[in-house]
Amino acid sequence: MDILAFAHLPSFSTSSFLNVSDVRLIDPAIDPRWDEFVLAHPFGWVTHLSGWKTAIESTFSHMHARYLVLYGRRGEISAALPLFEVKSRVTGNRLVCLPFATLCDPLVSSRQQVEVLLDAARDMLKEVHASYIEVRTHGSGPLMPDQRLGSNTLYRNHYLRLEAPLEGLMQSFHRSCVRQRIARAIKSGLQIRMGAHESDLAEFYELHRSTRKRLGLPAPPRSLLMTLWHTFFPSGHLSLLLSKYEDRMVGGVIVFKFRDRVSGEFLGWDERFRDVSPTHHLFWEAIKMASREGRKIFDFGRSSSADTSLMTFKDRWGTSAKDLPSFYYPPYYGNRASEQKRSFKYRLVRGMCRTLPDPAFRLLGSFCYRHMS
CATH class of the missing domain: 3.40.630.30 (Gcn5-related N-acetyltransferase (GNAT))
Structure with missing residues (x-):
């Protein structure tokens, strides 16, 4: 789909109480309200903290944080969609929530907040000339407006209650x-x-x-x-x-x-x-x-749904498991992500990882982490 065509698609939000003009950008590295908000939010996790933004940007020069927030009446943060602009000539420019995070969510409490933040993200997509938005979820999946998003469930999360x-x-x-x-x-x-x-x-x-x-x-x-x-x-x-x-x-x-x-x-x-x-x-x-x-919880991390041996290993620890749906805009990118996981190129990379000499393997790892975040 041509990027200019995004302007003709309907917005996510249908509410008159919040709209895209209420969304602001925030720099978590300099605004102390951010980490306080992450600490208090039920979906908050290490990868939401300002340190994650700093670590990713200092390691990968082609990734830039663009965190969208809504504020409450007293100036407090009430909701957020932390995104990274990832630039790649190989896999396409995109907005991702969040690169390299095994667990991540939009920090929201209602579908209305999600819809307004996604409207702002869609506008940003045009501004940065990116192709698609990917939002990975752990607990916020039921709040996503899935009728206007593509989705897939390529990963599962295994955890043990303590x-x-x-x-x-x-x-x-x-x-x-x-x-x-x-x-x-x-x-x-x-x-x-x-x-x-x-x-x-x-x-x-x-x-x-x-x-x-x-x-x-x-x-x-x-x-x-x-x-x-x-x-x-x-x-x-x-x-x-x-x-x-x-x-x-x-x-x-x-x-x-x-x-x-x-x-x-x-x-x-x-x-x-x-x-x-x-x-x-x-x-x-x-x-x-x-x-x-x-x-209260020990988390064994995420596993590919196709990796049955790894999931069996985690099942044997008496764990519970839940799906980790990812959501995409435009919607058809959800199917593309699923197809890439099953593609010949994916299998080729895995085979190369096993057989390449160490110097070449290191280069391959750097390439993959740069382009396949």
Whole structure:
């Protein structure tokens, strides 16, 4: 669809109480109201914080934050649609809420707010000469005006509620595939250490990168994890758990922490030590940490609906699962995103990840993260 044709499409909003002229841009990095709003909003998460904007923009020069907000009568933020303008000659210019975020939502409380913010986003689409809008959701899906948006459900979220005592949680895990593996890890002498220095992160990154290569997935640029570390580790929103075996790092996981939720985000393990189950040990220790800190949910992150082995792994931890719908404007981009996931190019990239030598694999990862956010 030609960008100029957007002007002839009906607006999302039909309300006379709010309209697109009420929407404003905000810079979360300089406006203290933003993080206060994120902290108070039920959909708020680490990736909504101003630090995420700073981290993404400092790592990727072609991504620019354009956060849309509505204000209340006293000047407080009442709703927001955090967007990034992503420029790419390969995958097309677009507006995304939010790049690289496994969980993200428009920070809204009514469909009326969503409609007005989407009207403003549609106007912005024309201004920046982008092709489409992508809004990823976790809890806000029922508020989206889906009759005027395309959608798909390519991912699911697995999470574990932590209300039960740790002993009760352990009993909910699959006996042979989880509980016995945790016992094996403990018996083998695996030790958990909390990463506290940039050198710990650097060592973990190499393990994470090699894990992604083995699984046929591009690895994020090292600079992204370093920036996230410097942004969120000092504030306590990020922790790094390292698994050591005979003085060797054999596994690690980066978790995000915000309010009552802890989420495993980046994982790596040394395949040579698979028999001592470092991954199961790491997740169990992260769950125990979350429980000790009084969190209510441990999040295993998102999984592709097509990755049945990964979803089975997460199911065996006694998790609940929910769909993570993404919404698109113009609507037909929802189908295009689904087709790309099944395309020959996607399968080719996965095959290349497994077979390329390390220098080329690093370049491929940088390319994919630049163009396929």
